[in-house]
Amino acid sequence: MYQVLVLNPNSSQKVTENLRDTVSAPNTVELSFYTAPPEAPKEITGEETSRQSEKVVLDDLKDKKLNYDGILVCCYSDHPLVRSLAKLVDCPVMGIMQATLLYALSNGTIRRSFVLTSVSEWLPLLDKAIEGFVGAESFPSGKFQRTRALDVNVTNLSDPEQFAKIEKKVSGFLDEYKDDSIDCVLLGCAGMAGLDKKLAERFPLQFIDSVKIGVDFLTGLMQFKARE
Template sequence: MPSILVINPNSSQKVSDNLEKILVPPPNTNLFFYTAPAEAPKEIDGTESLIESEQVVLPDLLAKGLHEAYDGYLVCCYSDHPLIHSLAKSTTKPVLGIMQATLLYSYSNARLNKLFVLTSTSGWNATLDEAITSFGGAGVFPAQKFQRTRALDVLVLSLADEDEFAKISRRVAEVFDEYKEDKIDAVLLGCAGMAGLDEKLLALYPEVVFVDSCKVGVEFLSALTRLC
């Protein structure tokens, strides 16, 4: 039975606990969960903490022999996290980032015409737009498919809190109003801390597909474990 290691590359056990609560393993697949050691950043909020995270997590995975212990590895940080690339060089098993999984979904689902990434804080906006551009490979932002990334401006560690949802829903309404001419039909939830928000937002906007990056990541990676 294929096994997937769900990697939380920050040291917040709260984020890992939420992932474990939300994620459902695909048929005949086992999910295991890893939280970065305490010396890793508690919250990843930009380039510096991305690098710090990779410098702590990769040696820990290698030292514990975890890099070959599972059939696939899901890096749960919505970015082009350096761990995706360094771990892929250190194992023969497939490695996938949750951002890349949502972009694969957005291009593979022909029903989706216009979408955008909704992230945690606005400091990520330009970084994620650059990553979307890089993923497309054409050197320009794919404006025919995507609008620019927008942020909730809610701290990662608070995204799953019930008392923050009123603020989140107001901010989502503001973004939809900003993009009302685009006929947005999908939103990529651009943070592992947003796991579980897809169902809550779908209840408010049933005509929009809200893509939980970690759920989609598990599904794509499960397929890769069978194909690779």
């Protein structure tokens, strides 16, 4: 049985509990969940809060035995914890953003996708992160359209009363992109866990839950490492 740590680098227990309630794993994988200590930001809104959360989490974990086969960092960004944790452990470490981008690039049925994030502060950062991930000097518009924001805080994304606003926003974005061959939306926040099914019931395209696809890609990396 593979042991995976699903790591929430913010201090919101609400986000972690939503992950626990909505994310499943293959039969060969057992999930454990971690929430950053209270000193960490309650939500991560950019580079400064990312660095703050990295420091708090590393200070908390550095003296603990991390007996896991894989670690999934559940902040949708180029979060520095992905690299810093990889230096501490002898197991695959993956970020949920990277998992969704791998999915969009490797799935031959997807023509074009865009990232749906929580708040507008993320828009330039995520577009830049996409460029960096694919190794491009400009935005890779052949495979992606620009990131869009719901303007809903991460801690509120799973609230049922927010869904009407989310649905209306998504409808508007899809209307704007109606001529852009969009057939996949990458849910760009761990707080959106569980929204994939709800949105797919209302719109005729794929909605990719970043934590679910992250668990699946991480499982593949763990299996590959075990065969080395």
